[in-house]
Amino acid sequence: MSIIVQKFGGTSVADSNKILAAARKAIRAQEEGHQVVMVVSAMGKNTDKLIALAKEIDENPPAREMDMLLSTGEQVSVAMVAIAIQHLGYKAVSMTGAQIGIKTNNSFMKARIESISTDRIRKALNDGNIVIAAGFQGVDDNFNITTLGRGGSDTTAVALAAVLNAESCEIYTDVDGVYTADPRVVPKARRVKQISYDEMLEMASLGAGVMHSRSIEFAKNFDVPVHVRAAYSDESGTMIVADPESYERAVCGVAIAKDEVRFSICGVPNVPGMADRIFRPIANRQIAMDMIVQNFGMDGKAEISFTIPATELSSTLKALDEVKSNVPEAYDTFSYDNNLAKVSIVGLGMERQIGVAEKMFETLAAKNINIQMISTSEIKVSVLVAKDQGAEAARAVHEAFELGTTPSDVKPLVKPEMISDEEKIRLINRLEHMEDLLIESVNLDETQASVTLFDLPQEPGLASNIFRRVTEAGIIVDMIVQSSGDKFTNLTFTVERACASAALELANSVAAELGCSAPKTCPNVAKISLSGTGMRSHTMIAARILKAMADNKINIDMINTSEMRFNLVVNEEDGQRALEVLKNELKDVIAD
Numbered sequence: 001m002s003i004i005v006q007k008f009g010g011t012s013v014a015d016s017n018k019i020l021a022a023a024r025k026a027i028r029a030q031e032e033g034h035q036v037v038m039v040v041s042a043m044g045k046n047t048d049k050l051i052a053l054a055k056e057i058d059e060n061p062p063a064r065e066m067d068m069l070l071s072t073g074e075q076v077s078v079a080m081v082a083i084a085i086q087h088l089g090y091k092a093v094s095m096t097g098a099q100i101g102i103k104t105n106n107s108f109m110k111a112r113i114e115s116i117s118t119d120r121i122r123k124a125l126n127d128g129n130i131v132i133a134a135g136f137q138g139v140d141d142n143f144n145i146t147t148l149g150r151g152g153s154d155t156t157a158v159a160l161a162a163v164l165n166a167e168s169c170e171i172y173t174d175v176d177g178v179y180t181a182d183p184r185v186v187p188k189a190r191r192v193k194q195i196s197y198d199e200m201l202e203m204a205s206l207g208a209g210v211m212h213s214r215s216i217e218f219a220k221n222f223d224v225p226v227h228v229r230a231a232y233s234d235e236s237g238t239m240i241v242a243d244p245e246s247y248e249r250a251v252c253g254v255a256i257a258k259d260e261v262r263f264s265i266c267g268v269p270n271v272p273g274m275a276d277r278i279f280r281p282i283a284n285r286q287i288a289m290d291m292i293v294q295n296f297g298m299d300g301k302a303e304i305s306f307t308i309p310a311t312e313l314s315s316t317l318k319a320l321d322e323v324k325s326n327v328p329e330a331y332d333t334f335s336y337d338n339n340l341a342k343v344s345i346v347g348l349g350m351e352r353q354i355g356v357a358e359k360m361f362e363t364l365a366a367k368n369i370n371i372q373m374i375s376t377s378e379i380k381v382s383v384l385v386a387k388d389q390g391a392e393a394a395r396a397v398h399e400a401f402e403l404g405t406t407p408s409d410v411k412p413l414v415k416p417e418m419i420s421d422e423e424k425i426r427l428i429n430r431l432e433h434m435e436d437l438l439i440e441s442v443n444l445d446e447t448q449a450s451v452t453l454f455d456l457p458q459e460p461g462l463a464s465n466i467f468r469r470v471t472e473a474g475i476i477v478d479m480i481v482q483s484s485g486d487k488f489t490n491l492t493f494t495v496e497r498a499c500a501s502a503a504l505e506l507a508n509s510v511a512a513e514l515g516c517s518a519p520k521t522c523p524n525v526a527k528i529s530l531s532g533t534g535m536r537s538h539t540m541i542a543a544r545i546l547k548a549m550a551d552n553k554i555n556i557d558m559i560n561t562s563e564m565r566f567n568l569v570v571n572e573e574d575g576q577r578a579l580e581v582l583k584n585e586l587k588d589v590i591a592d
């Protein structure tokens with residue numbers, strides 16, 4: 001019999017009436033002939049309330065005890081849903097993460113799933129029960145209760161759907177699907193019928209809170225079709241599948257992260273290994289960094305900037321203190337700014353269209369919004385702006401890319417094919433631990449050059465001015481990184497080698513107009529790209545890459561990351577060696 005997993009978020013089980021409504025949805029699916037597994041979150045804002053309660057005593061409560069505390073939220077809901085189903089005359093059994101057998105590692109508050117045993121669930125289903133599983137929680141090898149990180153019930157649901165080879169995983173929430181932007185921020189956002197795993201993963205990781213990004217890693221790795229829909233209606237919702245809604249659009253959505261913190265670390269000696277020294281303690285704490293930019297100053301020292309979510313501020317401060325006490329020369333000072341929002345455009349079609357980043361910069365310039373940092377990759381462009389301009393920036397960009405209108409070339413909704421049980425088992429066996437990262441390929445690109453502009457003025461319109469001219473000159477840009485640290489506002493971009501001198505000439509004229517230092521070009525750079533699913537959220541990958549480069553004395557000129565890629569630019573002479581080093585160092589996680 002086919003299995004359906006239905007997940008209900010906090011708002012969808014916020015009171016007894018909603019719990020009864022959720023129960024009826026599950027009963028209906030069972031009546032239609034499916035076996036049903038429900039995954040439920042804590043009722044309403046219970047998780048927030050529990051966090052606030054702990055903070056009444058300690059601002060930084062111990063993580064193990066937080067997991068003990070927070071897991072109670074879901075325990076209440078599973079019992080309530082089971083009571084509701086039984087009250088309606090059907091068989092139901094509730095289970096905690098530990099009772100199901102969701103084994104995780106011991107990273108409290110952001111544990112990763114290692115394995116799930118299905119015996120108990122299957123037995124309960126075969127006995128005619130609707131099984132109600134507590135979302136967001138698991139248990140480690142020492143029977144400690146763990147949680148998967150905020151929003152983690154989505155990941156429980158997709159993981160269960162994966163191991164049970166469910167026909168579909170339905171995510172019932174307080175919106176009727178995935179929109180081109182958060183509809184609370186961008187009222188003109190449009191619901192999409194389908195979105196690809198890659199785009200959803202990137203959107204979620206960049207702030208689209210409708211799905212926990214790790215749930216999409218699961219969905220992609222285990223081929224689980226995910227159906228996001230409203231708990232309050234029968235609207236058709238959004239399918240998250242391998243095939244996107246439309247290939248023709250460069251941009252599929254806008255994501256906004258309202259609470260970003262940018263760190264600038266000054267006076268980092270420009271010798272291989274320093275980035276690793278700084279980033280490892282951060283990665284060890286499983287803090288996912290984004291927008292990593294390294295600028296070189298005239299004094300031979302570098303300034304490293306990166307962003308983290310505001311929730312990671314205190315752990316990042318601790319990590320940097322640890323760096324300073326272990327390696328006093330690693331940096332001189334650091335500062336941070338937590339008054340920022342990150343606005344990103346995401347789209348698989350971006351790689352094939354020129355002028356996408358430029359259009360975003362131009363839109364923000366027209367609104368007089370200053371861009372404080374830029375980082376691009378094949379599938380996204382992210383900018384940092386002042387927090388109070390984040391929503392305006394998102395709305396403007398959404399408008400500029402006409403995301404509110406339905407494209408004419410939308411493909412019909414294709415029901416994804418189920419994969420066989422044997423294939424699923426093969427997939428599951430492939431990963432020793434279910435959430436392990438698999439790097440699909442490591443590539444070397446020796447066709448690019450880089451151009452850097454130094455000491456740029458901090459004002460709206462700067463990036464737009466530069467990239468409008470670059471686009472007009474027919475120069476195709478690949479990577480762009482700009483950071484405004486304490487000392488620098490530098491901007492580096494890569495272009496095809498044939499365009500290097502034209503790009504430098506253009507940079508020279510911009511620099512002369514703005515009265516800043518002479519731009520620099522590296523006519524031959526090598527770009528190494530590592531592709532996988534969840535490259536950014538598996539924080540140790542960045543740390544391992546940086547360490548491998550450091551151990552082999554290879555200097556990294558540029559870094560950019562997305563969930564799908566980790567790109568680094570090195571000197572051409574080091575390119576081949578860097579490729580070999582990475583292939584060797586990461587062989588345990590590279591697919592054969």
Ligand code: ADP
Binds near residue numbers: 182
């Ligand atoms: P749940 O409790 O059901 O897990 P969440 O609050 O985690 O619900 O996620 C739903 C919310 O995600 C919506 O209310 C919406 O404000 C927000 N959201 C952010 N980005 C998007 C998007 N692109 N599409 C739809 N909703 C989004």
Ligand code: ASP
Binds near residue numbers: 009041047048135149
């Ligand atoms: N209750 C948890 C939270 O609020 C998990 C979830 O809702 O997905 O983060």
Ligand code: MG
Binds near residue numbers: 210
């Ligand atoms: Mg959620």
